[in-house]
Amino acid sequence: MRRSLPIVLSVLLAAGCAVTGDEGGDDTGTGGTGPITFATGRDTTAYLQPLLDRWNQAHPAEKVTLLELPEAADEQRAQMVANLQARSSRYDVLGLDVVQTAEFAENGWIIPLERGLFPLDRFLPPVVDTAVYKGKLWAVPYTSNAGLLYYRTDLIKKPPRTWAELRTAAQEVTKKHDIDGYAGQFLAYEGLTVNFSEAVQSAGGQVVSPDGTRVTLDPAKAATALAFLQQGLREGWIPKESLSYKEEESRLAFQEGRLAFVRNWPHAYGPAKAKLGDKFAVTRLPGLDGPGSSSLGGINLAVSASSKHQHTAQEFIRYFTGLENQRRVLTEGSFPPVWSELYDDPELIKRFPYLPVLKESILAAKPRPASANYNQLSLVIASSVTKALSPPYSESAGDMAVSLKSELEEIIRTQ
Template sequence: MGWFRSVSRGLLVVAVLLAGCAGGARSPEAVTGAGAAGGRGPLTFVTAGDLTDYLAPLVAEWNAGRPAEPVSLVELPDSADETRAQMLSELRSGSSRFDVLNIDVAWTSEFAAAGLIAPLDRERFELAEFLPPVVETATFRGRLYAVPYVTNAGLLYYRKDLLDAAAERPPRTWAELARLARTVAPRHGVGGYAGQFLPYEGLTVNVTEAIQSAGGAVLHEEGARVAVDSDAARAALSFLAGGVREGWIPAEALRFKEEESKAAFEEGRLLFLRNWPYVYADAARPGSKVAGRFEAAPLPGPYGPGTSVLGGSNLAVSARSLHPATAADFLAYLTSERVQRQVLTRGSLPPVRASLYTDPELVTAHPYLPILRESVLAAVPRPKSARYDQVSLAVQAVAQDVLALRCSPEEGVRRLTRELAAIPPLPAR
């Protein structure tokens, strides 16, 4: 899932538990940041594990300048499912313990529809300075419910040395990728292509990208209409299943998440890899067998460059926060140009501010930024739905059977259409 990736390392856990329970639901009025009685005071900021330890210094800087409104950082496990479950449990209990939440972009609609996060005042934030597609991930039913904080788009990593030896260029279409994976990869004893094909959120992302690259969609109208019964969906599943059947997608790729697929590429076992931008810095480090021998390109599609889904995270304010005015200020701080620069340089995470992608100093240090900018600008959010968790599980289950060659792409599309249509609407609040 990009920001919520699985990485095997110890977590810094700042365990700060602030007791308290709101006496009732907050007003649906948008959080503006304007001072009001009870609107200012200490905050608790909850996030998945900070894998690069960049957040604590940012919080410390805020606290030094706002001693009357300090922020306490709570880090949950870096597993996306566990983080989401703990956040939902706390919010649904009626607790006011969490004020600001760093949530995966795919959860914004679900949290908003359930009334767990408060709408925000657009005028309070410099949204015009952000890459335009990222703002769409923070809206639901026409209102802003979060502020984009980190973005992400899938990239195609490729062995430049092997393509150069074959006098080939990186593929721009599925047909070119399949041809190179079938012909160039075997000459060097490496696998052709892999993504994240284990049945988890990563599989939903890979399948959704393929469908969108072919011009289709999983859902329309924020989940109100199932759209997956299309030639685009059949073409997407046929492309992936064909790769497995023909062998240019290795069988082991059906067990890959982000980290397993990254390791296979860094160990020199793949010609092509679909993954997030964080792989670039990791694969370029000393010790990687592909350091200095790879590059990144936009994802291919059936007729030309494809369409990634947007990954990343958004910042939201709990609907039961006792200090929403301070929370809005904190969101503005974390999305300021200066802090966003540190999100990239210290956190190794793609920022949402457009100007940073053309900054000469940053591009020199992070050569993938121009390609990532191109990919983000062409990307679209994952299917918006108040029942996104069930949508994702349905996509995973069907795609797993198609990729395992247990059912045909045509059968998979029919089954997924039925399963998505059967997901019940969210109960009225």
């Protein structure tokens, strides 16, 4: 997570926008048509304009305008929440991180959607689950995501399947070459929550039940996961610099040749290819005894409850999540699509050879809990893990796991 000042500023700026914008309320309704605004994170927008232009040319009276939110997921959420709480109609279509569906639905900030309007049966099943809350469809999957292990093929003989193999390979490569071993996203923000959750899952456990109603954290398995990360930092094959890494910093470290291994999302593949050529490949995340399990990521598209043009917003989502646009999401944006058949397309596999591994990773991934209090759960996890990973490692992995379980149970009890 970034320091609190930028987040506070984002909230204040968003609130200011809400005050000066049109107010929602009585004029909202699923029948409204007219111009709409699509609000989504800046990190996902570079390729979007041509897709928006196609819609605008076909719908001159219902044009869509792109509104770029901050890159960090925490700051995106802060800005959207401030706007929606003010019942502003400035946002029509929201690009939500998959973990936000439950929170936004529970608070009445988005509207339920009719399942029959969308070809959900042709989407990857785990991806559809991220858009459902309490039996209703609240959003439509637009991109999916699963963590992958990137590795240097010119330095590594074969990809590691287990943590022990990763440790051995990382130690060997750091001794033979002027390069660090392994890193993920270890700054105290949502990325650290994801990395820790993946480690717990890859040790055979889970932090919270999928419906967000029970803490399922096994302290022994959580301690095993945390001890693996602590060991890497102590021994030096996980560089201490990685404690400040988010996705972008870890991506740059790998593609600039400073890391032999990195955990990152598929969007890092294209830039790495441009820099490293054929000197790298991807595989599934390693685990305690074999391939591990990623956290399921991605973006879902939802309709603001305060939008005055909800019919147009839904039709835009139907267009934007259609098969041809999903192909462009991959070919032009390098983001994982949600249509299952695209992962089996020979032409796409030739261009994006990681697709079979990515499909395996998505199908084996676990969703983060569908909890209206997910943001609070994530903050507690990231804070606790940060303390455990920071020198001098005064708190044992076992003690941290026990105290974390207690804190999470308190949040679940009070929700």
